[in-house]
Amino acid sequence: MQTGWSNATVREIFPAMWDGFLVVLQVTLVAGVIAVVLGLLVAVGERNGPAWLRRPLSGAFQFIRNTPLLVQVLIVWTATSLYVNPDWSAFAVGSAVLGVHYASYTSETYRAGIDAIPKGQWEAATALNLPTRRVWGAVVLPQMARRSAAAVGNWIIAMFKEVPTLFVIGVMEMIAEARAFQGQHYTGAVEGYTIAGLLFLAASYPVAVAMRRLEIRLAKSHY
Amino acid sequence: MDFEAVIESLPRYGEPLLVTVGVTAASAALALVLAFALGLMTASRRLAVRAPARVFVEFFRGSSVVVQLFWFAYAMPVVLGVQFDHLIAAGVIALGLNYGAYCSEVVRGAIAAVPQGQLEASVALNLTPLQRMRLVVLPQAWPEMIPSLCAFAIMLLKASALVSVIGILDITWLAGLIGKQPGQDRLLHYAVVLVIYFVLAWLIWTGMRALERRAKRGLGVDARPAKGRLAPAVAAGGAR
Numbered sequence: 001m002q003t004g005w006s007n008a009t010v011r012e013i014f015p016a017m018w019d020g021f022l023v024v025l026q027v028t029l030v031a032g033v034i035a036v037v038l039g040l041l042v043a044v045g046e047r048n049g050p051a052w053l054r055r056p057l058s059g060a061f062q063f064i065r066n067t068p069l070l071v072q073v074l075i076v077w078t079a080t081s082l083y084v085n086p087d088w089s090a091f092a093v094g095s096a097v098l099g100v101h102y103a104s105y106t107s108e109t110y111r112a113g114i115d116a117i118p119k120g121q122w123e124a125a126t127a128l129n130l131p132t133r134r135v136w137g138a139v140v141l142p143q144m145a146r147r148s149a150a151a152v153g154n155w156i157i158a159m160f161k162e163v164p165t166l167f168v169i170g171v172m173e174m175i176a177e178a179r180a181f182q183g184q185h186y187t188g189a190v191e192g193y194t195i196a197g198l199l200f201l202a203a204s205y206p207v208a209v210a211m212r213r214l215e216i217r218l219a220k221s222h223y
Numbered sequence: 224m225d226f227e228a229v230i231e232s233l234p235r236y237g238e239p240l241l242v243t244v245g246v247t248a249a250s251a252a253l254a255l256v257l258a259f260a261l262g263l264m265t266a267s268r269r270l271a272v273r274a275p276a277r278v279f280v281e282f283f284r285g286s287s288v289v290v291q292l293f294w295f296a297y298a299m300p301v302v303l304g305v306q307f308d309h310l311i312a313a314g315v316i317a318l319g320l321n322y323g324a325y326c327s328e329v330v331r332g333a334i335a336a337v338p339q340g341q342l343e344a345s346v347a348l349n350l351t352p353l354q355r356m357r358l359v360v361l362p363q364a365w366p367e368m369i370p371s372l373c374a375f376a377i378m379l380l381k382a383s384a385l386v387s388v389i390g391i392l393d394i395t396w397l398a399g400l401i402g403k404q405p406g407q408d409r410l411l412h413y414a415v416v417l418v419i420y421f422v423l424a425w426l427i428w429t430g431m432r433a434l435e436r437r438a439k440r441g442l443g444v445d446a447r448p449a450k451g452r453l454a455p456a457v458a459a460g461g462a463r
Contacts, residue, residue, distance in 0.1 A: 004302060066377060066424040067417045068384035071395055075413035078402075082410075164289035168388060175293055190301050193294040197286035205285045 009191045013181050017195045020174035021203075024163045027095050027171065031163075032156050034099025039106030039152070044136070046107070047114060065104040070165050073097050077169040094166035102159045106152050113148035114140060150215035157204050157211065164196070174199065229411045232401055236394055240419065243393040246311065247383045247423075250318035251376055257323025258372075262330025263356075276327070283324035288382055292317040296389040314386035322379050329371040333364035366438040373431035377424045384420070394419055 046058045064072070076097050080088050117140060125135040167176040178192030264276035283291070296313040300306055307313050337360050345355040387396035398416040402409025 063417075063421055066381070067420045068381040068395070070384040070387070071398070071413055071416050071420065074395075074399065075410060075417065078409050078413065161287035162289065164287055165385065167289075175289060178293075190298040193290055193298045196290045197294060200287045200290060201282065201285040205281060208285065 005190055005194075006187070009185075009188050010195070012185070013178070013188045013192050014195065016177040016181055017174055017192060017199065020172060020177035020196070021199050023091070023171065024160070024173045025203075027091065027098065027163045027166065027173065028156070028160045030095040031099035031102065031159060034096065035102035035106050035156065035159060036152060038100060038103035040110055042103060042107035043110035043114065046111065061104045061107060064101060065108070069098065069101050069162060070168065072101060073166060073169055090166070090169045090171045094169055094171045098159060098163065098166065102155055105155050105158075106148075109148045109151045109155065110144060113144035113151075116147055117143050146218050150211050150218055153211045153214065154208070157207055160204060161200055225406060225408055226411070228406050229408065229415065232407070232412075233415070235401065236397060236415070236419070239392055239394045239397040242311070242391065243380075243383055243395075243419075244423070246314055246318070246386055246391070246393065247376075247380045249315045250322065250383070251379055253315060253319025254322035254326055254375075254379065255372075257319065258326030258330050261323065261327035262334065265327060266331045266334050280324045280327055283321050288317065288321040289385060291321055292385055292389060310389055311386070311391050314383075314389060314391055318379060318382055318386075322375055322382075326372060326375050329368050329375070330364070333367040334360060336367060337363050363442065366435060366442060369431055369435040369438060373428060373435075376427050376431065380423055380427060381420065 042057060042061055046054055046061075049057065073094060077090065077093055080086075080093055121139055121143065122135075125139045130139070163171075164173050164175045167173055167179070170176065172180075174192075174196040178188060178196060181188045181192055261276045261280055264272050265280060267273045267276075292314060295317040296307075296310055299313070341359055341363065342355065345359040350358065383393065384395040387393050387399070390396075394416050398409070398412040401407050402412045
C-alpha cells in the first residue's frame with residue numbers, strides 16, 4: 001500500500017504520463033477540427049438550411065448539448081463495436097463523439113456571432129444583389145469569425161480538459177496510463193494523478209490567458 | 224431489441240436517480256457557497272485577499288475535472304492518510320470545488336457590472352461595507368448571475384455522470400450494470416439514461432428561469448428572460 005509521494009515513482013511513471021498527454025493532444029486536434037467545422041455547419045444549417053432540416057437538427061443538437069459526454073461516449077462505443085464495426089479504434093470513436101459534443105456548444109457561439117451582425121449588413125448585401133455564397137463568404141462569416149473566435153477557442157480549451165473522459169472506452173490518455181501503471185506496480189496514484197493535473201494546468205493556462213487577450217483585442221476592434 | 228426487459232427494470236433506476244440528483248445538488252450547494260466566497264475575494268481591492276483566491280480559481284479551472292475527481296478519490300486519501308467512508312464525498316468535493324471556481328468568475332463579473340453610481344450613493348448614505356454588499360450590490364448583481372449559474376448547473380449535472388467511474392452507484396453506473404445482464408439491451412439502457420439527464424437538465428433550466436423572473440421583479444424590472452433555448456447562455460467565454 002502506498003503511503004505518500006515518492007520521487008522514484010515519479011521518474012518511473014512520467015514517461016507513461018507523457019505518452020498519455022500526447023494522446024490527449026492528438027484527440028484534442030482531431031475533435032477540435034470536428035467541433036470547429038461541424039459547429040459552423042450546424043449554426044448555418046439551423047438558420048438557413050431547408051425547413052425540413054432545421055427543427056430536427058436544432059432538436060438533436062439541443063439533446064446532445066444537455067446530456068453527459070460520458071454516456072454519449074459509452075452509447076456510441078457500444079453501438080459501433082456491437083453493430084457497426086468492432087475494429088474501429090477507441091481513439092477514432094472517442095474523438096468523433098467528443099468533437100460532435102463540442103460542436104453542439106460551438107454552434108451556439110457561432111449562432112450568437114451571426115445574430116450579432118447588424119441587420120444593415122444583410123440589407124446591404126441584398127441591395128448589392130450579392131449571390132448567397134458571397135453574402136456568407138464575404139460579409140457574414142468574416143464578421144462572425146471575429147466575434148466568435150475567442151469563445152470558440154475557450155470551448156476548445158474546455159474540450160481539451162474533458163479528453164480524459166475517454167478513458168472509459170480505453171483511449172490511452174493520462175488517466176488510463178495512470179491506472180495501467182497502478183495495476184502493474186500497486187503504486188503511483190498520487191504521482192500519476194498529480195502529474196496529470198499539472199500537465200493540464202501547464203498546457204491550458206497559457207492558452208487561456210492568450211484567449212483572454214484575444215477577446216479583449218477583438219472586442220476593441222468592433223464598431 | 225427487448226423493450227419489455229428495459230421497461231421491467233425501470234424501477235431499479237429509482238435509487239440511483241436519487242444518487243445522481245443528490246450528488247448534483249450537494250456539489251451545486253458547495254459550488255455556490257465557494258463561488259460567492261471566491262467571487263467576493265477576487266473582486267477585492269486588497270492583493271492579500273485577491274491573490275490566494277485567484278490562484279485557487281486558476282488552479283481548479285486549469286486542471287481537468289476528471290483528473291480532480293480521480294485525485295480526490297484515490298490520491299488525497301493517500302496523501303492525507305484519511306479514508307472516505309463513502310467515496311461519494313470525494314465526488315462531491317471534486318465537482319463542488321471545480322464548479323465553484325468556474326462560478327466565482329460569474330459572481331465577480333456580476334458584481335463588477337453593478338453601476339458605479341450605486342456604490343457612490345451607498346457610500347454617501349454612510350452604509351457600512353457589509354450593508355453596501357447586502358443591501359445594494361448583491362440584490363442587483365444576483366439576477367444577472369442566474370442565467371450563467373443555470374448554464375453551469377446543467378454542466379454540473381452532466382459532469383455528475385463522471386462519479387460513476389469512481390464506483391458511485393448513479394444512473395450511468397446502473398445502465399452499464401444492467402446492460403451487461405443477459406436478455407438486456409445495453410444501448411436501450413444508455414438511451415434511457417440520456418433521456419433522464421435531458422429531463423433533469425430541462426427541470427433545472429425551467430426552475431432557473433422562474434427564479435430569474437422573480438429576482439428581476441424584486442428589482443422592479445419586468446424583463447422577460449432571454450427567449451427560450453436550452454443552451455449554455457454563457458457560451459461566449461463561459462467554461463474556459
